[in-house]
Each structure stands twice: as C-alpha cells, then as structure tokens.
Amino acid sequence: MVNPFYWPVKPSLTRLARSAVTRNWGHHYEKWYFFSSSKDRNRLYWNYIKGIADAVDRFRKKHDVHVIPVGMEAIDLEPCTDLCNALGLPAKIFTSRIYDGYQLTAVLHSLSMLVTSRYHARVLSMTGGVPSIAVSMDERLYNIFQECGHLDDYYLSTNDANLGDHLLSSLETLWENRDTVSREICACVPRYLKIMAEMGRFFHGFVQRSFPGIDLQPLPGDWKDCLPQLHPGLQKILADNPH
Incomplete structure (x- = not known):
C-alpha cells in the first residue's frame, strides 16, 4: 500500500512556518519539504483505498484468505492502516519501520498472491515466484508487467474510478491461474x-x-x-x- 497522490514532494517555507505556529504537521515529509495535498488528491486517495478494500473484502469472503498489509517504506504505514480500517479487520501490518528488507522479503515470499503499488515489492517477490497484480502509477511497474506479459490482465491504474470491480476481476483471474503466472514470473x-x-x-x-x-x-x-x-x-x- 502507498499514497499514490502524495507526490511530488516540494519545499515550502510558508507551510513550514504555518505548521510550526499551528502545530499541525499534516503532510509534512521532512525538514522544509511537504507532500502534495488538495481536495482532489484526497478524493482520489480514498477512492484508491476503498476500491482495494472493496475488492479484497469480496475476494476474502469468497475464498477464505488472510489479508497481510505490507508497507515497503516507512511512509506506507498510514495507507496500510487506512486499508485495515476500511476492511474492518485487525490485520497485522508488516512495515519497514520495524522490519528490514530481508524480513519483508521473507513475508513477500510467503504470500499466495500479491497486490502491490510498490515496484520493490514486485521485484523482491519475483524471486519467490509470487503471482502479483499492480495497482500503480509507477512506470517501472508498468514496464516489468509488460516485459513479463502480464500487463493486460494484471495491471491497474491507481486512479481507476471503478477500481474495486476491476481489481476483483483481476484477483479472480490470478487466483485461477496463479500456478501458471508463478512459472511465467520465474521464467x-x-x-x-x-x-x-x-x-x-x-x-x-x-x-x-x-x-x-x-x-x-x-x-x-x-x-x-x-x-x-x-x-x-x-x-x-x-x-x-x-x-
């Protein structure tokens, strides 16, 4: 999970001064840098969270699977928490704030399937042959799914207005073909x-x-x-x- 609409990060001494006075450090990244924010970006973010939660919840109830949110970077803890809240599940979050790269790779390798918005989650899971779906705005993910022949069936956009239904369809397709996709990834x-x-x-x-x-x-x-x-x-x- 990520917040795909946080970027770009920009310096702002005005926002820094305002945050220092109000003690409201929302969207602060570090030093004098702040994430991008607007009502439209917030709307797109919650469409992303709720779309993934809707698809995962329907898939989980049908197939009786266990959901494991993974935060590959420290800033991903909040999106992981928002997903858990949207799902209404007391899920264990594996975050890089606590676990190192080796431990997170071990978690990724233990998955039956992966839905990711992080390029490095896809890369690290590939060595375990983990079949995956991208919900992405990252050109690197687009390229790697294209190179593996999985772009049409298993690549979705983060700003897809009908993300829930489209992701559920991809999940069902991947679940049915996960052994084949795993072999294709390993190849x-x-x-x-x-x-x-x-x-x-x-x-x-x-x-x-x-x-x-x-x-x-x-x-x-x-x-x-x-x-x-x-x-x-x-x-x-x-x-x-x-x-």
Whole structure:
C-alpha cells in the first residue's frame, strides 16, 4: 500500500512556518519539504483505498484468505492502516519501520498472491515466484508487467474510478491461474539476473579503460560468475529456466 497522490514532494517555507505556529504537521515529509495535498488528491486517495478494500473484502469472503498489509517504506504505514480500517479487520501490518528488507522479503515470499503499488515489492517477490497484480502509477511497474506479459490482465491504474470491480476481476483471474503466472514470473528472473551481470561487466570495462593503472582480475567466461553467490531458491530458478 502507498499514497499514490502524495507526490511530488516540494519545499515550502510558508507551510513550514504555518505548521510550526499551528502545530499541525499534516503532510509534512521532512525538514522544509511537504507532500502534495488538495481536495482532489484526497478524493482520489480514498477512492484508491476503498476500491482495494472493496475488492479484497469480496475476494476474502469468497475464498477464505488472510489479508497481510505490507508497507515497503516507512511512509506506507498510514495507507496500510487506512486499508485495515476500511476492511474492518485487525490485520497485522508488516512495515519497514520495524522490519528490514530481508524480513519483508521473507513475508513477500510467503504470500499466495500479491497486490502491490510498490515496484520493490514486485521485484523482491519475483524471486519467490509470487503471482502479483499492480495497482500503480509507477512506470517501472508498468514496464516489468509488460516485459513479463502480464500487463493486460494484471495491471491497474491507481486512479481507476471503478477500481474495486476491476481489481476483483483481476484477483479472480490470478487466483485461477496463479500456478501458471508463478512459472511465467520465474521464467523472467534469469533475464534480469543476466542484466545485473552485464552491468558488472560494463563497470569492469569502464574501470579498465578509465584507470589503466589498476590491476583487475580477468572477467569470468560465464555471466553467472559475475553475480554474487545466489540463494538456493535463485539457483533452482536458473536451473529450471536456462537463459
């Protein structure tokens, strides 16, 4: 969960002075920076929260699933709390205010399905083959869903006026096809690992050209050897999906 309509963050000494006098620090980010705010943005935010809550609630009652809100960044705690309130559920929130990246990745890997507005939730869940839906305004999420062939069925906009019905339809489709989608996601992972390895090769060449006095180890022949030691789960994905 996120607040998709908080951005951009802008500096404002006027808002800083007003907050200091009134002691109302609503929409304050840090120092003299403030999130964007307006009645229209507030309306869009609650449409987003209520749309997701409506779809998740109807899906939960039909399939008897357990809802786990995840806040990938500290500022996501409030949207997670708003979702829980809208659902009327005493759900446990996993927030980066408490849990580190390794712990949040473990939570993501334990999911049967993921609905995310955060790019990094999608990326970190991919190594566990977790099927996911994006409710997004992030171009990176758009691109990764397009690259995996999941854009048409599993990508929704945060400002979708009929988000609840559209998300429920995507949830039902994903639930029925979650094993297939999981395999498709895992099949994409080696490509991204190879891109990471090529970045290492590029950096090696850059240093070699720019600083000829530095004695570098020769590049390994296999691109996989340009990566750090991989988790057994990733090793299995590579073995099952040779690239």
